[in-house]
Amino acid sequence: MIDFRYHIVSIVAIFFALGAGVVLGAGPLKGTASQVVADQAERDRQALEQARADAIQAKSLDKYRDDYVAKVTAGLTDAKLASRKIAIVTMPNADGDLTNSVQDSLENAGAQVTTRVALDSKLFDPGQRQLIEPLVNELVTSDITFPADSNTYQRAGQILARSVLTKELNKPADGESTKILSGLSDSKLVSVKPTPKDRADLVVVVAAKPPTPLPDNSSYTDSVDFIEGLDLGSAGSVVAGTPESAQNGGLLKALRGDSDATKIVSSVDVANMPSGQATIVFALVEQAGGKAGQYGGVDAKNGVAPSAVQAKEN
Structure with a gap:
C-alpha cells in the first residue's frame, strides 16, 4: 500500500509538471517542470525510506514482544x-x-x-x-x-x-x-x-x-x-x-x-x-x-x- 500510494503521488506530480511545461513553454519559468519532478521524486524517496524503516522497526518490536512474552511466561502455565x-x-x-x-x-x-x-x-x-x-x-x-x-x-x-x-x-x-x-x-x-x-x-x-x-x-x-x-x-x-x-x-x-x-x-x-x-x-x-x-x-x-x-x- 505504501509503495503504491507514493507511486500515484509521483505520477500526479509529473502530470502537473508536464501541464505547467506545456503552458509556460520556453518562457520565464523554463526548467521549473523538471525541477518540480526532481523535488517530488526526492520527497517520495525519503518518505518511502522512512515508511520502510518504520515497518521494519514495528515488525522487530512485534517479534521482540512475542519472544519476550513467550520466554517470561514459560513455566507459568506448567501443570x-x-x-x-x-x-x-x-x-x-x-x-x-x-x-x-x-x-x-x-x-x-x-x-x-x-x-x-x-x-x-x-x-x-x-x-x-x-x-x-x-x-x-x-x-x-x-x-x-x-x-x-x-x-x-x-x-x-x-x-x-x-x-x-x-x-x-x-x-x-x-x-x-x-x-x-x-x-x-x-x-x-x-x-x-x-x-x-x-x-x-x-x-x-x-x-x-x-x-x-x-x-x-x-x-x-x-x-x-x-x-x-x-x-x-x-x-x-x-x-x-x-x-x-x-x-x-x-x-x-x-x-x-x-x-x-x-x-x-x-x-x-x-x-x-x-x-x-x-x-x-x-x-x-x-x-x-x-x-x-x-x-x-x-x-x-x-x-x-x-x-x-x-x-x-x-
Whole structure:
C-alpha cells in the first residue's frame, strides 16, 4: 500500500509538471517542470525510506514482544491443566495454524487434547434449520437434561457435548457417544479427528476471523447458543479468537453482547499471541473453578487475563 500510494503521488506530480511545461513553454519559468519532478521524486524517496524503516522497526518490536512474552511466561502455565482432558471445537473456517498453536499451549500446560471437532458451516445455515431440530430429538439420550427454556441450538450443543465432553473427570466414551458422533457426522454437520476414547471435561472453541463483507453480529446468535450448550455439558468452556473476532462482524463480539452467555462462557481475543495462549490456559483453570471472564485487548470486560493471584492460587 505504501509503495503504491507514493507511486500515484509521483505520477500526479509529473502530470502537473508536464501541464505547467506545456503552458509556460520556453518562457520565464523554463526548467521549473523538471525541477518540480526532481523535488517530488526526492520527497517520495525519503518518505518511502522512512515508511520502510518504520515497518521494519514495528515488525522487530512485534517479534521482540512475542519472544519476550513467550520466554517470561514459560513455566507459568506448567501443570496448570495437569490431569485435565480437553476437546477442541473449531468453528467453520477457523484457522488451522491458530488451532495448532492453541493445542500446543494446552498440551504444554499438561492437558491431554482428546479430539478436535470441526463444525461445518451447514450446521449454522438457516436453510438447514429444519434438519437440526429433528436430529437433536433423534440423538438425545436419557442422561441429557435440557433446561426448560433452552432452544434448538443450545440443545444441539448439549448433544455434541454428550458425545465428547462430560462434567466429570476421566469418563470414557461409550455407546451413546458413538451414536451421537455417527449421527452428526453422517449428516455432514461435524467431522471428528481422532475419535475420542475418553470424554474431555473442558472445551476450547476456536473462532474464525470475520468474513468479508462483515456479517451482522446477530448472525452469530445460533453459534453463541450452541457454545452455551457445550458449556452446559462440560466443566467449562473458553472461546478463543483473534482481535478481529472481537470486533463488529466477529463471533466474540456477538458472544460478549449476550449477557447470559458471558455468565458461563469465557473468551480470549488474542489467541494468536503467546500471552493470549497463556491466558486461555488461565481462563480454563478459572472455568474449572466455576468462574467465567472475558479477556484480551478488544473491549474485554475483565481485562487482559485472570489476575496473577487468581492464576497462582488455582
